[in-house]
Amino acid sequence: MSLLSTNVSITRYQVLGQLSEPLMDNLTRLLTQNAIVEIDDEDMDQSIGWTSFEDPFTPNFTGSSFVIGSQFIFSFRMDKKAIPSKIVNKRYRQEIKNRLKESGKEFFSRNEKKQVKEDVIRDLSIRIPATPNVFDILWNYEKAILWFFSTQKSANEAFEIFFAKTFKLNLVRRFPYTSALEFLSDSEEDLLNKLTPSHFME
Secondary structure, eight states: OOTTSSSOOOEEEEEESOOOSSHHHHHHHHHHHTBOOOOTTSSOSEEEEEEOSSOTTSOOOOTTTTEETTEEEEEEEEEEOOOOHHHHHHHHHHHHHHHHHHHTOSOOOHHHHHHHHHHHHHHHHHHSOOEEEEEEEEEETTTTEEEESOOOHHHHHHHHHHHHHHHSOEEEEEOHHHHHHTTOOHHHHHHHHHOOOOOOOO
16 A cells, blocks of 8 residues: 555554664665565566665665665565466366377366366466565654554565565554553553543444
């Protein structure tokens, strides 16, 4: 989801830790090394990585292109290939007939059928383009606050894991409960944990 959209969904994170100096050189290197890899012509069903905010289909992190003031702005991209099962089944049946005719056999063993299906899926995976999903990121490095423009469970989980893998920094989701813990004493935290939801409607 884009931060320039009319309606946005945002997850706020606290970033724990700091990158080593020189900051900009290391950040540029890590983003470039972990940039999205195109899989349209590859036998792969998924690819994830960093990409440019301005042009998500041409990752470019040169020359501080991702810096606006004290903010880092870039995107997280997830490309997935989804092959409909009906297409797999159709191509599989056609391939079975063709190979039986070529081999002169009347039937294939279970392992041979399995191999045919794997070959069909591999061939389709190369032919079918991946569907890209782009999620923008705004990272205030000085305040150690990051906004990820999505609340999708799968997207957030993939982002959190990939962020930690790339930068060796951990993320903590910020919502009212975690924000309150930052300012409460131990006794107040105990009281907070004992609170129960209030129902305002019957």
